[in-house]
Amino acid sequence: xxxxxxxxxxxxxxxxxxxxxxxxxxxxxxxxxxxxxxxxxxxxxxxxxxxxxxxxxxxxxxxxxxxxxxxxxxxxxxxxxxxxxxxxxxxxxxxxxxxxxxxxxxxxxxxxxxxxxxxxxxxxxxxxxxxxxxxxxxxxxxxxxxxxxxxxxxxxxxxxxxxxxxxxxxxxxxxxxxxxxxxxxxxxxxxxxxxxxxxxxxxxxxxxxxxxxxxxxxxxxxxxxxxxxxxxxxxxxxxxxxxxxxxxxxxxxxxxxxxxxxxxxxxxxxxxxxxxxxxxxxxxxxxxxxxxxxxxxxxxxxxxxxxxxxxxxxxxxxxx
Amino acid sequence: xxxxxxxxxxxxxxxxxxxxxxxxxxxxxxxxxxxxxxxxxxxxxxxxxxxxxxxxxxxxxxxxxxxxxxxxxxxxxxxxxxxxxxxxxxxxxxxxxxxxxxxxxxxxxxxxxxxxxxxxxxxxxxxxxxxxxxxxxxxxxxxxxxxxxxxxxxxxxxxxxxxxxxxxxxxxxxxxxxxxxxxxxxxxxxxxxxxxxxxxxxxxxxxxxxxxxxxxxxxxxxxxxxxxxxxxxxxxxxxxxxxxxxxxxxxxxxxxxxxxxxxxxxxxxxxxxxxxxxxxxxxxxxxx
Numbered sequence: 001x002x003x004x005x006x007x008x009x010x011x012x013x014x015x016x017x018x019x020x021x022x023x024x025x026x027x028x029x030x031x032x033x034x035x036x037x038x039x040x041x042x043x044x045x046x047x048x049x050x051x052x053x054x055x056x057x058x059x060x061x062x063x064x065x066x067x068x069x070x071x072x073x074x075x076x077x078x079x080x081x082x083x084x085x086x087x088x089x090x091x092x093x094x095x096x097x098x099x100x101x102x103x104x105x106x107x108x109x110x111x112x113x114x115x116x117x118x119x120x121x122x123x124x125x126x127x128x129x130x131x132x133x134x135x136x137x138x139x140x141x142x143x144x145x146x147x148x149x150x151x152x153x154x155x156x157x158x159x160x161x162x163x164x165x166x167x168x169x170x171x172x173x174x175x176x177x178x179x180x181x182x183x184x185x186x187x188x189x190x191x192x193x194x195x196x197x198x199x200x201x202x203x204x205x206x207x208x209x210x211x212x213x214x215x216x217x218x219x220x221x222x223x224x225x226x227x228x229x230x231x232x233x234x235x236x237x238x239x240x241x242x243x244x245x246x247x248x249x250x251x252x253x254x255x256x257x258x259x260x261x262x263x264x265x266x267x268x269x270x271x272x273x274x275x276x277x278x279x280x281x282x283x284x285x286x287x288x289x290x291x292x293x294x295x296x297x298x299x300x301x302x303x304x305x306x307x308x309x310x311x312x313x314x315x316x317x318x319x320x
Numbered sequence: 321x322x323x324x325x326x327x328x329x330x331x332x333x334x335x336x337x338x339x340x341x342x343x344x345x346x347x348x349x350x351x352x353x354x355x356x357x358x359x360x361x362x363x364x365x366x367x368x369x370x371x372x373x374x375x376x377x378x379x380x381x382x383x384x385x386x387x388x389x390x391x392x393x394x395x396x397x398x399x400x401x402x403x404x405x406x407x408x409x410x411x412x413x414x415x416x417x418x419x420x421x422x423x424x425x426x427x428x429x430x431x432x433x434x435x436x437x438x439x440x441x442x443x444x445x446x447x448x449x450x451x452x453x454x455x456x457x458x459x460x461x462x463x464x465x466x467x468x469x470x471x472x473x474x475x476x477x478x479x480x481x482x483x484x485x486x487x488x489x490x491x492x493x494x495x496x497x498x499x500x501x502x503x504x505x506x507x508x509x510x511x512x513x514x515x516x517x518x519x520x521x522x523x524x525x526x527x528x529x530x531x532x533x534x535x536x537x538x539x540x541x542x543x544x545x546x547x548x549x550x551x552x553x554x555x556x557x558x559x560x561x562x563x564x565x566x567x568x569x570x571x572x573x574x575x576x577x578x579x580x581x582x583x584x585x586x587x588x589x590x591x592x593x594x595x596x597x598x599x600x601x602x603x604x605x606x607x608x
Contacts (some may be wrong), residue, residue, distance in 0.1 A: 040511050044423035045435060047416045051481035056442045058462060059453040066453060122346050124327040133347045135594060137354040142590040144540045146558035147579045150565060151361050154572050157372035163360065199354060203598060209328065217326045227329050235328040256446040259542040263562060277448050284452040285547070297449045308444060 063301075066294035077291075084295035093271070094279060094296060101275040101300075104190060104261075105254025111194035113246055116201025117239075121231060123202070124209050134206070138199045145196070149263035152192045153179070156264075179265050182272035189264055189273055193257070201246055208242035209235070244315045251311075252304050276300050358583075365580040369573030386577035393570065394552070395578050398560040402539070402582070405475045405556055409538040410531065412480040417530055418523070420481075421489025422515045426501065443483040448543060454478065455547040474548035475556065479538055485530035492526035493519055528596035532589055539586045557582040 042049075067084055069077040088094050123134050140148065155163040156178035165175040178188040216234045225233065258277035261267065267274035267282075276296060284293030360377045367374070368381040423429075424436065447454075458468045458478070468474030496519050504514050520527075545556045552563060557578065564570050564578055590597055 038429065041423035041427040041429045041432075044419045044427075044511075044515075048420035048439075048481045048486060049435070051416065051477070052438065052442055054457070054461065055454065055478040055481070056445060056450065057438075059450040059457055060445065062453040062457065063450060066456075071456075119350065121327075121329050123350070124329070129347070133350055135591070137350050139358055139587060139590075140354055142536055142586045143358065143583045144542075144558050144586060146542050146561050147361075147583045150561050150575055150579050151357055153565070154364075154372045154375055154576070155357060155360070157375075159373060161373040163372075163375045195354070195357075207598075212328070214326045217328065231328050252444075252446060256448040258448050277451075280452065285455065290452055290456065293452045297452060301445070301449045304446060304449075305444070 063294045063297055066291055067298045069291050071290035084291045087292050088295045088299065096271065097274045097276050097279040100186065100273060101255055103186065104257060104275060105251055107190040108193040108197055108254045109247065109250040111190065112197030112201050112250055115194060115198035117205050119198060119202040120205035120209060124206060138203060140196045141200045145259045146263060148192065148196055149260050153264060156188055180269060182270045185265055185269060185273045189261055192260055192264065197250065204242060204246055205239065208239045212238035244311055248308055248311050251307055255300060255304050361576050361579060364573055364576040367573060369576065370571045372572050386573040389574045390577045393564060395560065395581065398555050398557040399581055401472060401554065402556040404472055406535060406538045409476045409479045410534045412476065413482055413485060413534045414527065414530060416481050417485040417489045418520060420486045421493050422519060424490040425493035426519065439483045439486055451543055451547060458548060469548055470550035470554055472554060475541065475545045478544060482534065482537065485534055488530050489526055492523045496522045525596065528593055529599060532593040532597050535589050536586050
C-alpha cells in the first residue's frame with residue numbers, strides 16, 4: 001500500500017518525508033502504481049456515468065417499455081403489446097407529421113449545406129475584414145433558438161407592411177402569409193432553419209477547406225481550369241468527409257426539430273407544420289397519452305439510427 | 321502569386337477593382353442577410369415598436385420603455401433563473417467532463433471501450449426523443465425518489481454530463497506528455513494530484529472550449545426547462561419570451577427587449593472566445 005494513493009489531496013501539506021516514502025514505494029511496485037488501483041478510473045468516471053445512467057440510459061429503456069404500455073400515473077402501467085405502435089402507424093396525423101418532418105429535415109439540410117458551402121467558398125482566406133464578416137455571419141448560430149423564433153415571428157408578420165413582406169414588395173412580390181398560411185408555413189420554418197444552420201455549416205466547411213491541398217489549386221490553374229472547375233474537381237472531393245459528417249449532423253438535427261416549430265407555428269395552421277416532435281409533445285404532455293407518445297419517439301429514434309448507419313456504410317464504401 | 325493563401329475561388333486574393341467591388345458586395349449581402357435581423361432586434365428593443373410592422377433597422381424614437389415594461393413583467397427574475405441554471409450547470413458539466421476525460425485519456429482499464437461507446441451513443445441519441453420518459457423520471461428519480469419537476473435543479477442536473485465536452489477533454493488530455501506524469505509519479509504524486517496540478521493546468525485551452533460550448537448549449541436549452549417548469553416562477557428567460565408574446569398587453573418592442581437580454585450573454589461569450597469557439601467547432605466535428 002503506497003502512501004501517496006491513500007489520500008492524494010493531503011499530499012501538498014506534507015513535506016519531503018512523504019516524498020521519500022513515495023519514491024521508495026515506486027521502486028517496489030512500479031508497475032502497479034503506474035496502472036493505479038483498478039477502481040481509480042471508475043472513480044473519476046463515476047459522476048459522468050451516473051448522470052448518463054439517470055438522464056440518458058434509464059429514459060431510453062423507459063421509453064422502450066412505455067411504448068409497450070398504457071401508461072397510467074398512480075394506477076400502474078398496463079402492458080398492451082404493440083398496440084401503441086399500431087395506433088401510431090395507423091394514425092393519419094402521425095403519418096402526416098412524419099412526412100412533414102422528412103420534408104423539413106431534407107429542405108433544411110440541403111439548404112444549409114448548399115448555402116454554407118457557398119458562404120465558405122466566398123469567405124475563405126485571411127484578413128481582418130473577412131474575419132469580421134465571418135463572425136457577423138456566424139451570430140445566428142449562437143443566438144438562442146427561442147429568440148430566433150420570436151424574432152422571425154415578428155419579421156414574418158403577414159400584412160404587406162410586415163418586415164419581410166415589405167422587402168418582398170420592393171422586388172415586386174405580393175405579401176405572403178408566411179407562417180400564417182398553410183401553403184407557405186413549412187417553407188417559412190425551413191427558411192428560418194437555414195438562416196440559423198448555414199453559418200454553422202460554413203464554419204465547418206471553412207475548417208475543412210484549410211486541409212485541401214493548395215498545390216492542387218496551383219496545378220489546376222496551370223492546366224487552365226476555371227474557378228468553377230477548380231471548385232468541382234479539387235475542393236468538393238477534398239471536402240468529402242466534411243460533407244458526410246455535416247449531412248449526418250444536419251439530418252439528425254432536422255428529424256428531431258422541435259423548438260422552432262413549437263414557437264413559430266406549434267404545428268399550425270391546419271396542421272400544415274406538425275412534425276413528429278410537436279406531435280409527441282402534444283400526445284405525451286397535453287393529452288397524457290405517454291405510451292403512444294413513447295412509441296412515436298422510439299420510431300423516430302429508429303429512423304435517426306438507420307440514417308446514421310446508412311451514411312456510415314456509404315462513406316465506408318466510398319473510401320474503399 | 322501568393323501560393324500559400326491560394327483559395328478555391330481566388331476571390332479573397334483578388335486586388336483588381338472589379339474583384340474589390342465583388343468582394344464588397346458579397347460581404348455586404350452576407351451582413352444584411354445574417355446580421356440584419358439581429359440589428360433589427362437591437363433597434364426594435366430601443367424603439368417605440370407597438371406593432372410588428374414597425375420593425376426596422378433604422379432607429380426611430382429612442383426609448384427605454386420596452387425594458388422598463390419588460391422588468392415590470394418579471395424579466396429580471398427570469399434572467400436570474402437563467403443565470404443560475406447556466407452558472408451551476410456549467411460548473412457541474414466542466415467538473416464532470418474533466419474528471420471523466422482524465423480517466424479516459426490517462427488510464428487504460430478493462431471496459432474502457434464500452435464506456436467510450438456508451439458516451440458516443442449518448443451523442444447520437446437526440447435528447448428530444450427522451451423528452452417524455454425524462455419528464456416521468458424527473459418527477460420521481462429512480463432509487464433516490466427526488467422530484468425535480470418545478471425546480472431549477474431539474475434543469476441543471478440532466479445537463480451535467482455532456483458527451484461532447486467529455487470527448488473534447490479526453491482528446492486534449494491525451495496530448496499532455498507522459499514524461500510530466502512519470503516525473504510527478506516518481507515524486508510521489510497520486511492520481512488526484514497529478515490530475516489537479518499537472519494535467520488540468522495544461523488543458524486551459526480545452527477548458528475554454530468546453531466552457532464556451534457548454535455555456536451556449538445550456539443557455540440555448542428550451543425543451544428541458546419546458547418539461548421541468550410548472551409555473552412562471554421557475555421559467556428561464558427563453559421560456560418566458562413566449563409567455564410575454566402571448567400577453568396582449570405586451571408590445572413586440574417589449575418582446576424584443578427581453579429577447580435582446582436573452583441573446584446578449586451568448587453573443588458576448590461568443591465574441592470574447594471566438595478562437596476557442598471556432599477551434600472546438602472544427603475539432604469536435606472533424607475528429608468525431
